[in-house]
Amino acid sequence: MRKPEWERQEPGQKGRPAAESSAGSVGAPDPALSWSAPVVSGDGRPRVSFGEPEGYDGLARPRPLGGRLRPQAVAAAVCLVLGMGLVTGAVTGSWLAGDSGDGGARSAFTEAAGLWHSVPVDRLFPPTVQGQGAGPGGADRTWTRVAVAPDSGCERAFDPLLAKVLEPAGCRRLLRATYTDATQSYVTTVGLLFAKADAAAMTSLAGRFEKEGLGRRADLMPLPYAAKDTAAAAGFGARQRAAWTVSVLTDAPVVVYAVSGWADGRAVDEPEPAEEAMEPGATSAPAQAGLGHEARGLADRVERALRKNVGPATEHPS
Secondary structure: OOHHHHHHHOOOOOOOOOOOOOOOOOOOOOHHOOOOOOOOOOOOOOEEOOOOOOEOOOOOOOOOOOOHHHHHHHHHHHHHHHHHHHHHHHHHHHHHHHHOHHHHHHHHHHHHHHHHHHHHHHOOOOOOOEEEOOOOHOOOOOEEEEEEEEOOOOOOOOHHHHHHHHHHHHOOEEEEEEEEEEOOOEEEEEEEEEOOHHHHHHHHHHHHHHOOOHOOOOOOOOOOOOOOOOOOOOOOOOHOOEEEEEEOOOOOOOOOOOEEEEEEOOOOOOOOOHHOOOOOOOHHHHHOOHHHHHHHHHHHHHHHHHHHHOOOOHOOOO
16 A cells, blocks of 8 residues: 555655554654644545645635736736737828828928028127137137128039038028127138038938048138128138138038138138137147137037027027
């Protein structure tokens, strides 16, 4: 006859005798070998009571293991199905409506293209521009507008090589204004080239400027705009260019540039990109005079004025 479970010896219990049984009595089991005391039935066969296993209910009826997790699993599955439905519905609705999600950006890009004729000159090129912290060492700057060029095309507005580089953007209109600092020691021309290109073409051109370092090449400097009887007299020409910056925007079809020089008309043998002239420790003449700060600071603020006229869709913190 097969011994009851509690009579079997566990490993490590060698030498311990198993309890003896007879037809009329049952020996007490070793408590170390059972989870509860045995129960003797009428047929004299010993029985052992165990703790309720995980897979049974209160009446000892079998139930699938993991049943406690079923409500959570069902809830998770329902949430997943509902979530997928919402996402699918949103995407489908967007397709049906023809909305790819970037309509606001496209609208702002299109709006910016027409600013040259829809916004007064004083809003694009304010008569006075404040440059808080824009000078060397964080000094403040104030620029006063001394001349505004009539809006025009781009013919003969750039040196031939720069004109060729900008050709992929096309030229819808060119606006220019020239400013002087508070001491009238320096003059700076700021330009806004309104391009015909779409967003993809502008992004491509901006990438080329960045990758090839075109904005730092002295043979790709913009030309200044001079006006008689102003601080930017006729002497502010190609030979007077000292520092410059060119920025191809990607959220508007516009190229923003600025070029600065001395108001006394002195020629400059080694012009320097504004970014290099602004570096700490730069010792070139344009750097020492702060002309890199003049060009970069004024260009930045004209660009901000441009964005404000388009609206929040193209505004970025500076």
